[in-house]
Amino acid sequence: MGTTKTIHFTDEQNELAILAKAIGHPARIAIIQHLIKVNSCICGDIVNELPLAQPTVSQHLKELKNAGLIKGSFEGNAICYCLDENGFNKIKNFFQYVDKHLENQKNQCC
Amino acid sequence: MGTTKTIHFTDEQNELAILAKAIGHPARIAIIQHLIKVNSCICGDIVNELPLAQPTVSQHLKELKNAGLIKGSFEGNAICYCLDENGFNKIKNFFQYVDKHLENQKNQCC
DNA sequence: TATTTATATTGCAATATTACGATAATAAAT
DNA sequence: ATTTATTATCGTAATATTGCAATATAAATA
Numbered sequence: 001m002g003t004t005k006t007i008h009f010t011d012e013q014n015e016l017a018i019l020a021k022a023i024g025h026p027a028r029i030a031i032i033q034h035l036i037k038v039n040s041c042i043c044g045d046i047v048n049e050l051p052l053a054q055p056t057v058s059q060h061l062k063e064l065k066n067a068g069l070i071k072g073s074f075e076g077n078a079i080c081y082c083l084d085e086n087g088f089n090k091i092k093n094f095f096q097y098v099d100k101h102l103e104n105q106k107n108q109c110c
Numbered sequence: 111m112g113t114t115k116t117i118h119f120t121d122e123q124n125e126l127a128i129l130a131k132a133i134g135h136p137a138r139i140a141i142i143q144h145l146i147k148v149n150s151c152i153c154g155d156i157v158n159e160l161p162l163a164q165p166t167v168s169q170h171l172k173e174l175k176n177a178g179l180i181k182g183s184f185e186g187n188a189i190c191y192c193l194d195e196n197g198f199n200k201i202k203n204f205f206q207y208v209d210k211h212l213e214n215q216k217n218q219c220c
Numbered sequence: 221t222a223t224t225t226a227t228a229t230t231g232c233a234a235t236a237t238t239a240c241g242a243t244a245a246t247a248a249a250t
Numbered sequence: 251a252t253t254t255a256t257t258a259t260c261g262t263a264a265t266a267t268t269g270c271a272a273t274a275t276a277a278a279t280a
Contacts (some may be wrong), residue, residue: 001238001239001240001241001262001263001264001265002237002264002265002266003148003237003238003239003264003265003266004135004136004137004237004239004240004265004266005136005137005161005238006136008136008162008224009137009139009161010123010135010136010160012139013136013139013143015137016134016136017132017133017134017135017136019131019134020130020131020134021130021131021134021135022126023126023127023130024129024130024132024133024134025114025127025131025267025268026115026116026118026119026120026123026124026126026127026130027114027115027119027268028112028127029119029123029126029127029130030119030226032208033123034223036207036211038229039211039214039215040215041258042136042279043273044225044227045226046140046147047254048161049169049228051115051118051270052112052115052118052121052226052269052270053271054226054228054229054270055227055229055269055270055271055272056174056268056269057227058227058228058229058271059228059267059269061227061269062228063230069229076226076277076278076279077225077226077227077276077277078225078277079227082215083208083211083215083217085212085213085215088208088209088212090249091205092205092209093204095198095201095205098142098146098198099198099202101149101193102193102195102198103230104149105149105150105192105193105195111232111233111234111235111268111269111270112234112235112236112267112268113234113235113267113268113269113270114256114267114268114269115234129247137227137238139273141265144226154255154256154257155256157256157257162238162239162240163239163240164242164255164256164258165239165241165242165258165259165260166238166239166240168257168258168259169258169259170236170238171251171257171259179265181231181240184246184247184254185250186247186248187246187247187249187255187256187257188247188255188256188257189256192237201251209249220231220237
């Protein structure tokens, strides 16, 4: 127990869950928003933008990277980060699919 | 420790995180997809659609409800469920905002 | 080469999540 | 009133997540 029963779900369901879960933390939302705000790569200094210790930020960045939501490339002794469209496109499709249904639903019930 | 430091983040960041986190489980993705598939309210019998025990499903439904992603109303001794546009609209806006940036980003870096 | 700067990893404590059996609560049906 | 069907809650075990201090690693620079 305690473990999510991924085996019983489809690959798509598990993949979407991983993406949403990665976004599901305020620090990681803040990272995404910051990358958007500066409107370019960020080479270093994400740590100073967040109210968390450096190892904690490093961990959050790792999770976003593993999920395919950000990319990081070495630039000297710093790392350049930006959003990774791969992850975002996958989850975007899901929300478009949900949205299409929500429009229908209005005249159906509830 | 172990607790997310919500105080240090904005209400918007925390709210988006709660929504994404609620979606971030394959069982809850499956529930959303099922509600869309049948294209109407579901009065009862969500349990039989999922490979999980009844108390576990009940718990997942509760989480989706708390996050504002589904609505449930009593219909006799069963409960009618359908998607709640409130929650989905909030997170939809976030992804539209991200998407707008991703189109810009293409010519900027990385 | 020693030092500084930036990021990652390790180890650990506190807390949260997941899952389910047992049981309760509720409402329809008999 | 009793039974049946449906959903919720409680209690608990297993595991995951969050956060940070300490430490390691890697590149730039003095």
